[in-house]
Amino acid sequence: MKIKKAMVISLISSLGLLGLVGCTSKAETGADNQATVKVGILQYMEHKSLDAAREGFLEELADAGYEEGKNLKIDSLNAQGDQANLKSISERLVKDKNDLILTIATPATISVANETSEIPILFTAVTDAVAAGIVKNNEKPDKNITGTSDMVPVEKQTDLLLSIVPDAEKIGVIYNSSEENSVIQAKAAKKALERDGVEVKEATVTSTNDVQQVMASLAKEVDGIYIPTDNTLANTMETVGEIAKDKKIPVVAGATEQVKVGGLATYGIDYNKLGHQTGKLAVKILKGEATPADLAIEPSTDLELVVNDDMAKALGIDPKSIKMDR
Numbered sequence: 001m002k003i004k005k006a007m008v009i010s011l012i013s014s015l016g017l018l019g020l021v022g023c024t025s026k027a028e029t030g031a032d033n034q035a036t037v038k039v040g041i042l043q044y045m046e047h048k049s050l051d052a053a054r055e056g057f058l059e060e061l062a063d064a065g066y067e068e069g070k071n072l073k074i075d076s077l078n079a080q081g082d083q084a085n086l087k088s089i090s091e092r093l094v095k096d097k098n099d100l101i102l103t104i105a106t107p108a109t110i111s112v113a114n115e116t117s118e119i120p121i122l123f124t125a126v127t128d129a130v131a132a133g134i135v136k137n138n139e140k141p142d143k144n145i146t147g148t149s150d151m152v153p154v155e156k157q158t159d160l161l162l163s164i165v166p167d168a169e170k171i172g173v174i175y176n177s178s179e180e181n182s183v184i185q186a187k188a189a190k191k192a193l194e195r196d197g198v199e200v201k202e203a204t205v206t207s208t209n210d211v212q213q214v215m216a217s218l219a220k221e222v223d224g225i226y227i228p229t230d231n232t233l234a235n236t237m238e239t240v241g242e243i244a245k246d247k248k249i250p251v252v253a254g255a256t257e258q259v260k261v262g263g264l265a266t267y268g269i270d271y272n273k274l275g276h277q278t279g280k281l282a283v284k285i286l287k288g289e290a291t292p293a294d295l296a297i298e299p300s301t302d303l304e305l306v307v308n309d310d311m312a313k314a315l316g317i318d319p320k321s322i323k324m325d326r
Contacts, residue, residue, distance in 0.1 A: 044108040057279045093115075094119060113145055122282050132180050161226055163325060164322060173190060173225070181228070224250045225252075237262035259307070
């Protein structure tokens with residue numbers, strides 16, 4: 001009898017241990033037996049446009065049922081515009097074997113792409129992936145990278161600027177010459193403006209420290225200023241706005257977030273919506289419905305006219321008079 005009793009106790013203990021193992025396994029795979037997916041994020045620097053893209057991406061994942069702490073683990077890091085940070089963060093995200101890595105802006109995308117040809121990379125806020133050497137073909141990336149482009153309708157934006165200052169003789173274009181995305185847009189803006197018979201004055205910066213001096217100098221020489229979706233300028237739009245008000249110079253910028261902070265107007269990209277668009281691609285990849293090689297790089301599907309009413313009033317312009325009518 002004692003032997004049988006001991007055997008029963010042993011059997012009950014074993015079943016209890018199996019139950020504990022089962023509970024542990026379920027916790028590791030997440031609620032409802034959904035495996036937890038790991039998503040790494042590398043953002044080039046902190047400013048409202050890139051922040052909005054990241055937020056939109058995470059909102060879209062949540063809408064699709066991916067919840068942090070439930071079936072999603074996020075490792076979101078910011079390089080603060082530093083090349084050394086880009087390198088070390090890229091290495092870390094690859095080493096941690098994330099299921100997908102989101103890169104925000106061209107430098108971040110190039111950095112991660114240099115570290116892995118296996119982990120799916122999804123980018124956003126990249127102007128021209130082909131020109132930047134990230135992929136060879138937008139329609140068929142044919143590698144582990146795809147994403148969304150923030151190429152803006154530069155000609156429509158310069159048309160908007162000229163509709164605000166129709167008698168302009170000289171327009172300034174300011175950007176960081178080391179940012180490939182900005183160079184592409186600046187060339188397009190110069191071509192469009194010169195086509196319309198306007199002289200173009202280019203001014204370049206190398207860091208945020210240069211913006212105040214270069215912007216103040218440029219504002220003295222021109223009738224209006226165009227700024228592309230440049231990360232350096234986006235990070236200093238409050239300074240740009242203060243100078244624009246002081247010199248009474250209208251500024252048309254590439255992104256809606258830039259205008260809200262310090263520009264006058266744009267017909268451009270809402271980066272939160274671009275983030276949502278990127279998130280939809282991520283869901284397809286995470287669910288195994290597609291690979292990056294299968295997904296064409298997408299341009300923004302949401303463009304809108306945005307006017308900064310406060311800036312317009314400071315410049316003596318009726319906000320309602322700013323329209324896309326050229």
